[in-house]
Amino acid sequence: MPINMQRWELTRYGRDHLAQVDAVVPTPQKNEILVRVSAVALNYRDKLMVENGMGMALDAPLVPASDMAGEVVGLGPDATRFQLGDRVLSTFFPGWHEGAYHPAYAPLGGPRPGMLAEYVVLDQEWAVSAPRSLDAIQASTLPCAALTAWFALVENGKLHAGQTVVVQGTGGVALFGLQFARAHGARVIVTSGSDNKLSRALSLGATHGINRHAMPAWGTQVQVLTGGSGADHVLELVGGNNLAQSLEALAQGGFISQIGILEGFEMTAPVGPMLQKRATLQGIGVGHRRAFEDMNAAIDHLGIEPVIDSVFAFSDLPMALERLDRGPFGKVVVRVSD
Structure with a gap:
């Protein structure tokens, strides 16, 4: 396991204050998993968070973006929900498992730290298994955009x-x-x-x-x-x-x-x-974990493949944000690792 990694940080609102920096690979604590990030999909919300925070105060430095696909490479004490090597996705609202939404379920990528890093630590309850039928680029698109559509049309x-x-x-x-x-x-x-x-x-x-x-x-x-x-x-x-x-x-x-x-x-x-x-x-504000898991099962069963507009290298995040500006057809994804 490497000691250091790269991640993107926002020190002040505005794209000029977005920088790729060195950081220490985090260590998973009790009930946490360490995930090697494979891909991060960008949402319109991520663009707004970088530009103006959508009215939120910035807890700097902020790692942007909420949607991640990766592999479990470390387990903290009592972390039993996943095993090493499992392919997982982040949940947009950590802690919202089912039932009514509560304001305490703050999203990743603002105000909670986001996913644009080579490694991230998540509470084991903040992740779901990725669909078996999708690769990491495809699966990274699901936590926000796909679940929002599913929650609006199917769940509700x-x-x-x-x-x-x-x-x-x-x-x-x-x-x-x-x-x-x-x-x-x-x-x-x-x-x-x-x-x-x-x-x-x-x-x-x-x-x-x-x-x-x-x-x-x-x-x-x-x-x-x-x-x-x-x-x-x-x-x-x-x-x-x-x-x-x-x-x-x-x-x-x-x-x-x-x-x-x-x-x-x-x-x-x-x-x-x-x-x-x-x-x-x-x-509609995305959805809860149980609906996410239902949706992933349906995606596997139906063979649905996300529409990918473009894929950018990790160092090309500014270019990926510019692509969002122009109105993509489908999802814009940042490849973090192979």
């Missing part, structure tokens, strides 16, 4: 065959939502500002694509495409006044899962359609 939304799902954009959550919906026998309508991305989404199994620039009132078009029935589920990944279009697209008794904040932390929509359609508006 009770998705079933024959329903219609609207996903907005073609980032990680949207494409996982598309894949999970199709696997459950649902129809999927994708909205995007790019015809090229819509074409790629159709090749993944989407039923229809709507260019939101060419058709700003895309909610009305969803009604047309569904013969006036509307969508049973809408993954609201934009925020702001886009919620009004999500309501327009919705079926009677449908679910809107508010996830994205691309247009800020405020959202606006008319009350009338909310009442008339008996809509359920649910806020």
